[in-house]
Amino acid sequence: MKKIWIGTAILLLSVAVFMAMIARQCWPDYAFEQWTDLVEGEVEIVFDDMAVPHIYADSESDAMYALGYVHASERLWQMDLLRRAGAGELSALLGADMVENDTYLRTLGMRESAIRTATEFEASAPEHIQWSMKGYLDGINAFIAEDRRPLEYRLVGSDPRPFTVQDVFCSTGYMAYSFAVHLKTEPILDWMKYQLGAPYWKDLAVDQTGFTRIPTANEAAISEVSDISGLSSRVHALDALRPVPQWLGSNAWVISPDRTASGHVVFCNDAHMAYASPSVWYEAHIVTPEVEYYGNHLAGLPFPAIGHTRDHAWGITMFVNDDIDFYRETIEGDRYLHGGEWLPLEIVEETIEVAGGHPVTFVVRKTHHGPLIEEGLSMWWTYTQHPENRLHEAFYGFSRSSGIDEFQRHAAMMHAPGVNLMYGDARGNIGWWACAKLPVRPDHVDTKTFIDGTDPANEVMGWHSFEMNPQLVNPDRGFVYSANNAPEPVSDSIRYPGHYYSGNTRAAGIFNALSEPKNDWTVKKSQQVQLDDRSLVYKSNAEAMVALARIGGVDATELENWDGSHGVRDIEPTIYYRWMYRTICGAMLDEFQRAAPDGSAVEKFESWHKTIVSENTFPRLLANIDSPWWDDVNTEGIETAADVVAAAWVAAREDLAETLGEDPAQWRYGRLHTVTHRHAMTDVPLLGDWLDVGPMELPAAKDALNKYEFKLKEAVNYEVFSGPSMRIGMDFADVAGSESILPTGQSGNVFSPFYSNQTPLYHSGQFRKQRMDREDIEAHETSRSAIRPV
Structure with a gap:
C-alpha cells in the first residue's frame, strides 16, 4: 500500500511539474518590450483593469501592427479556427474527424471567394487601407514567429502558419455563413411542404x-x-464548432437628444452570438494623430465591426x-x-x-x-x-x-x-x-x-x-x-x-x-x-394553453397567473417550456412519423424544431384549434387541440418529476436553465472542464430582450448556447464613460487572470467602463508594454 501511495504521489508531482512548465511557456505577457523593423515609431500599449489594450502610436500602420500583435497574443487559437473554418481547413489542425465538415465548407465556396477577393483587394483597395491591414497581419505574424504557442497548439502538436490577406477574407466568409439561417431552414421546410401537404403547410409561419x-x-x-x-x-452539427461565432439574434436602439435626460444621443447594442470560451469580441482602443476609436474586433479581422469614436458610434444586428x-x-x-x-x-x-x-x-x-x-x-x-x-473597406470606414x-x-x-x-x-x-x-x-x-x-x-x-x-x-x-x-x-x-x-x-x-x-432616457434606463427577462409572448401562450387544458379536463393551476417572468427561482418557466415541447410533439411528431417511415422522423422533427419558423409557428397553432396538426394521424378518432394540450400537461409534469423530483416546489428554473461557455476542447476529459467557463444558473427567456437561447428537446434541460455577446450602452454626453461587458473575458489564454474575470459581472447584469481618457486609463492601469523601431 505504501508503494502505491508513493507511486501516486510521484505521478501527481510529475503532472504538476509538467503543467508548471507549460504554464510558464504559455503565461501571457502584458509588460513586454519589443524591438522590430516593422514599425516606424515607438508604440505604447497600456493595459487597463480588464486587459483592454490602449494603443498609442504615431502612425496608423504602427498602431495596427500593435493591435495584431496583442490580439494574437490573446486569441491566436480562435483566429486560426475561424480562418480554417472559412477555408475548409480544420482537418489540417484537428485531424480526420473534421474531414466531413471541411468537405462541406469547401464546397460552399468561401475559400474560392477569399482567393478571388484577396487578389482584388490587393489590386484595387485604397493604399492606406491595405497598409493598415498589412500592419495588423505583420503584428499577428510577429507573435507567431516568437514561438510562444498557446496551450492548444502544444496539445495537438501543431504550429500556426502565418496569416495572409486571404485568411482575413476566409474569416469573413465564415462570418457570412454564420448568418445563413436558410441552410438550417429551407431543406426541412421543402420536405415538409411536399411530403406533408398544403393543409399542414398553410398553418406554418412562412x-x-x-x-x-x-x-x-x-x-x-x-x-x-x-x-x-x-x-x-x-x-x-457544424454549429458545435464553438470557437467559431454563430450570429443568432441581436438588439439595438439609438435615441435622439430630445428624448434623453442629457440632451445627447443614447446608443445601445447587444449582438447575440453563440457562447464559447473565449468569447467573440476583443476590445481595443486605438489612438494616433489621425484617428481615435474604441472597437470590438472579431478574431483575425483588423477593423472593428462595432465601436465608437468620440464623435459617433455604430452597432449591428442581423438583417436576416x-x-x-x-x-x-x-x-x-x-x-x-x-x-x-x-x-x-x-x-x-x-x-x-x-x-x-x-x-x-x-x-x-x-x-x-x-x-x-x-x-x-x-x-x-x-x-x-x-x-x-x-466589407473590410466598409469596416475601416466606419471608424x-x-x-x-x-x-x-x-x-x-x-x-x-x-x-x-x-x-x-x-x-x-x-x-x-x-x-x-x-x-x-x-x-x-x-x-x-x-x-x-x-x-x-x-x-x-x-x-x-x-x-x-x-x-x-x-x-x-x-x-x-x-x-x-x-x-x-x-x-x-x-x-x-x-x-x-x-x-x-x-x-x-x-x-x-x-x-x-x-424624455428622460439614460444609459441606466x-x-x-x-436586462428585461419577461416574455409577453410566452405569457400569452401559457394563457391559451391553460384555457385549452381546462377544456381537456386538466387544471394547469401553476401557470394561471404567470406574468412571463423568468427568475432562476421561478417554477412557472420550468413547467411552461416542458409543456410547450410536449404540446409541439403531440401536435406534430405523428405527421413526421407518417411521412418518414424510414426511421428519420425524429431527426427531421428536431431539425424543424430548431428553426425560427418553428418558434414563430407555435402561437399561430395555439390560436387555430381547427388546424389539422392537432389530430393524431395514428389513431382512428379525431383528437382536438384541447386533447393534445391536456395530455402534454400530464406528460410534461411526469418528465419534470423524473428529472427534478416529485415536489414541484423544487422545480426551480435555474436547475435546468444553465450556461457553460465551452472551449473547442470541451469534450476532452478533465481538460474540457478546466478550459470551459461554467456552468452557471441563468434567468431570462428564449425571446425576452435579455435573450438566452436554448433548444427544446427530448432531454429535460434548458442549456443555453447563445446570448448577448456584449452589452454596450453609451451617452454622447460622456463618451469616455461608455459601458460594456463580455461573457467571459478579453483573453483566450486559460493562464491569464482575464480569461473569465467578466463572467460574474456579465451574468449578474453588471457593466464596466470602456475607458478612453488617458488619465482614467492610467488610474486603472495593470501593465504597460512598448514596441520600438530598430
Whole structure:
C-alpha cells in the first residue's frame, strides 16, 4: 500500500511539474518590450483593469501592427479556427474527424471567394487601407514567429502558419455563413411542404406579403426527388464548432437628444452570438494623430465591426434577409439541364490536408447557380455571387467617418452578410440602414423552398440599389431600433422578404418602451431594458394553453397567473417550456412519423424544431384549434387541440418529476436553465472542464430582450448556447464613460487572470467602463508594454 501511495504521489508531482512548465511557456505577457523593423515609431500599449489594450502610436500602420500583435497574443487559437473554418481547413489542425465538415465548407465556396477577393483587394483597395491591414497581419505574424504557442497548439502538436490577406477574407466568409439561417431552414421546410401537404403547410409561419407560388413545369415530379432534408442536420452539427461565432439574434436602439435626460444621443447594442470560451469580441482602443476609436474586433479581422469614436458610434444586428436560394437541378452525368439545353458542370478538384493522416481529395461540381451541395441541389449565395466584396473597406470606414453622410457611403459598400447598421453621433443624428446587396428576383419565385433550376425564368435578375434598402434617419419619433424583426416599410424603400425574421417579441418590447411619452432616457434606463427577462409572448401562450387544458379536463393551476417572468427561482418557466415541447410533439411528431417511415422522423422533427419558423409557428397553432396538426394521424378518432394540450400537461409534469423530483416546489428554473461557455476542447476529459467557463444558473427567456437561447428537446434541460455577446450602452454626453461587458473575458489564454474575470459581472447584469481618457486609463492601469523601431 505504501508503494502505491508513493507511486501516486510521484505521478501527481510529475503532472504538476509538467503543467508548471507549460504554464510558464504559455503565461501571457502584458509588460513586454519589443524591438522590430516593422514599425516606424515607438508604440505604447497600456493595459487597463480588464486587459483592454490602449494603443498609442504615431502612425496608423504602427498602431495596427500593435493591435495584431496583442490580439494574437490573446486569441491566436480562435483566429486560426475561424480562418480554417472559412477555408475548409480544420482537418489540417484537428485531424480526420473534421474531414466531413471541411468537405462541406469547401464546397460552399468561401475559400474560392477569399482567393478571388484577396487578389482584388490587393489590386484595387485604397493604399492606406491595405497598409493598415498589412500592419495588423505583420503584428499577428510577429507573435507567431516568437514561438510562444498557446496551450492548444502544444496539445495537438501543431504550429500556426502565418496569416495572409486571404485568411482575413476566409474569416469573413465564415462570418457570412454564420448568418445563413436558410441552410438550417429551407431543406426541412421543402420536405415538409411536399411530403406533408398544403393543409399542414398553410398553418406554418412562412408567409410573405405579396409573394405567391406559381407552379413550374416539373412541380409534379418534385416529391419524387431524393430526400435532402438531412442537410439541415449537417448544418446544425457544424454549429458545435464553438470557437467559431454563430450570429443568432441581436438588439439595438439609438435615441435622439430630445428624448434623453442629457440632451445627447443614447446608443445601445447587444449582438447575440453563440457562447464559447473565449468569447467573440476583443476590445481595443486605438489612438494616433489621425484617428481615435474604441472597437470590438472579431478574431483575425483588423477593423472593428462595432465601436465608437468620440464623435459617433455604430452597432449591428442581423438583417436576416433572404440571400440564399436553392435550385433543384436536373443532372445527367457531368451535365445539367437549363433552358432546354444540357450544359457542362464545372468540375473542381479539392484536396484536404489531414493532421496525422493522408490527404483527402474530392470533387466539387457546380452549375451557374453555384455548387451542388447535394446531388440535384445547387446553392446560390449573395456572398459568393456578388461581384464585389468591400466589407473590410466598409469596416475601416466606419471608424474613420467624419459624419453621417460619409458613414452612409461606407454602409452602402456592404454586400453580405446582411446587417442592420445602427448609428448615433455627437451632433444629434441617429440612423438605421439595412445593409446588404439585395437581389432582384422574379415576382413569381417563392424562395421559401427550392426553385426549379431548369427554367431561366427563375433566375436572379440583378441587384437593388442601396437607396431601396430599408433605412431610417432622424425620424420624428426620436429613436431607431432593430431586433431581427421584419423591417418597417419606410419612405420609398422596399419591404424585402426575409421570411426567417425573428418574431416581433423583442422588437415590440423595444418599440413599446421607447414609445412611452417620456424624455428622460439614460444609459441606466436603457440597460434595464436590455436586462428585461419577461416574455409577453410566452405569457400569452401559457394563457391559451391553460384555457385549452381546462377544456381537456386538466387544471394547469401553476401557470394561471404567470406574468412571463423568468427568475432562476421561478417554477412557472420550468413547467411552461416542458409543456410547450410536449404540446409541439403531440401536435406534430405523428405527421413526421407518417411521412418518414424510414426511421428519420425524429431527426427531421428536431431539425424543424430548431428553426425560427418553428418558434414563430407555435402561437399561430395555439390560436387555430381547427388546424389539422392537432389530430393524431395514428389513431382512428379525431383528437382536438384541447386533447393534445391536456395530455402534454400530464406528460410534461411526469418528465419534470423524473428529472427534478416529485415536489414541484423544487422545480426551480435555474436547475435546468444553465450556461457553460465551452472551449473547442470541451469534450476532452478533465481538460474540457478546466478550459470551459461554467456552468452557471441563468434567468431570462428564449425571446425576452435579455435573450438566452436554448433548444427544446427530448432531454429535460434548458442549456443555453447563445446570448448577448456584449452589452454596450453609451451617452454622447460622456463618451469616455461608455459601458460594456463580455461573457467571459478579453483573453483566450486559460493562464491569464482575464480569461473569465467578466463572467460574474456579465451574468449578474453588471457593466464596466470602456475607458478612453488617458488619465482614467492610467488610474486603472495593470501593465504597460512598448514596441520600438530598430
